[in-house]
Amino acid sequence: MTRPLLDVRHLSTHYVSARGARVTRAVDDVSFSLREGETLGVVGESGSGKTTLALTLLRLLPPAARIVAGAIDFEGEDLIQKSDTEMRRIRGKRIAMILQDPMASLNPLFTIGDQVAEPIRVHEGVSRRGAWAQARELLRAVRIAAPELRVREYPHQLSGGMRQRIVGAIAISCEPRLLIADEPTTSLDLTIQAQYLSLLRDLQRAHDLALIFITHNLGIVAKMCDQVAVMYGGRLVESGPVAQIFDAPAHPYTRALIEAIPRFGDARRRLTAIEGQPPDPANLPAGCAFHPRCPAAMDRCRAEAPPEFTPAQGQTSRCWLSSLDGAA
């Protein structure tokens, strides 16, 4: 088997308050790996640490955050050991990111052409004229009609769906190996979301891109991803191949999440609600963070955080029920 493109080992990122008095374990001992051309969905609710995880991979954390442990092996190099200058050469070139709100990631004062051409000029050292020519090609690749005209326009002249496609064009401009998309379609309408997802899939196939989808939406995972990683309270509570996780979730939280979404043709079924609410990341429950809401909680769950078990081939679960000695 070939080496993975990205191999994250025991990664922990904590936020430390000004006087160091309070520590928030936003990402706690997270491990996963991703192969070329593969798609991973990172699922979690607000405060689960999924966005902090994405920012850690790109080393774009706010000053209060510290990567306290772990390794991010990307194409054989540990990103945590890189200097800021080296990271700048990787970001936008070998790893690109798409954020949720395209209006916030585009500069309102520059034309579309300038913004799509910028990474090509910075990373590839191409002339302005050459970069603009490439920008027009990229707009065509993300299915923007009349790219010759659009390159001269400003973000406010475009619709939300078009803006998000521009952000996609910027992301793929330097042919990255890995694309991280943080809730890329949340602000889009359904038919526009469908267009965007099919575009992302085509781009992925054309460039053999690895994709990480950060999302709260299991539907996106079911539609787009090969692998899924479920986060809760900063920990990766379950991971594995998508079909396997949907069919046989090992962790009670994953199972509850899958049963909580309404499905077509089940209007008579009562939804399985998860009682309580997601924990405050600054004040996580002791032991397993899910235990106060877990229907299967045991004494051990309240005291000891479960390590990563392997309930099935390729699947991990942080739940005592997944251990061999189970309820013991």
Added chain:
Amino acid sequence: MAPVLEAEHLTKHFPLKRGLLARQVGVVRAVDDITFAIEPGRTLGVVGESGCGKTTTAKLVLGLETPTAGVIRFEGRDLTALDADGRRAYRRSVQAVFQDPFASLNPRMRVEAIIAEPLVTNEVLGAADVAKRVARLLELVGLPERSAELFPHEFSGGQRQRIAIARSLALNPKLVVLDEPVSALDVSIRAQILNLLRDLQAEFGLSYLFIAHDLAAVAHMSHTIAVMYLGQVVEIGEADTVAGAPKHPYTQALFSAALPSHPGDKREEVIVTGEVPSPVAPPPGCRFHPRCPHAMDRCAVDLPALLPHAGRQVACHLYDGGAA
């Protein structure tokens, strides 16, 4: 059963003004000739993308906007014909829960005052009676009694939405307008609120006008589904019928764009091109024709009428016998 609320040929055009003298240069056809009815104890779900007019429809029903044309009848009586007492009674009977529970609750009021406000302004009640009613409402929505003493910021999003629901129920309404009531909530909380809304409907025989972009949630909650596109209803019928076998090409595209609930759930993908045109200058004929995969010559000319077909009503030339 006689409907609680009927809308007939309901239309709302907003004038579009430009320049210093605010000359009217056109109209935004937010809602254009729609007809629907909501029966007691039932839910009408309205789906559609941004700009389709679903929120304007909600505002018309809530009396926050006056229709340009058409009538709304509540329990058989035309709203425009109501006197002051009648309008007051109508406003008590129709309540709303909005999307963002962080914006819809006054941060400076205690929960008790928030829930009691409709009671205090509409009924003559002593303080003890108000407190009793508030306690009962909190119990109904599954919040502890001591919540009454607290401020909204002390609650999570899901709990705040429970407070908003308690407030909407304070005056024993007949119809509750739910405008995206769960889209701001975490996935694990959505099911709690949807279950609560269904329980309350069963207990009090409430009617809901449920507006959401999550199609599976709408199909789950609704008895009837209306699909709107650019201010018009393109398909309306029993929820199972419309969601199970959509007929209008737009409904088909919309439901095929809905995300699957399982990776093995492969559906035929109908990806429509283009975007929703501006409601200022909607396309002539059928408003969906520029994006429609089945568009014919007459679609660009004739606006199709909403006609019965296969157990629902659909506005499309494919089904009105003129396809040939």
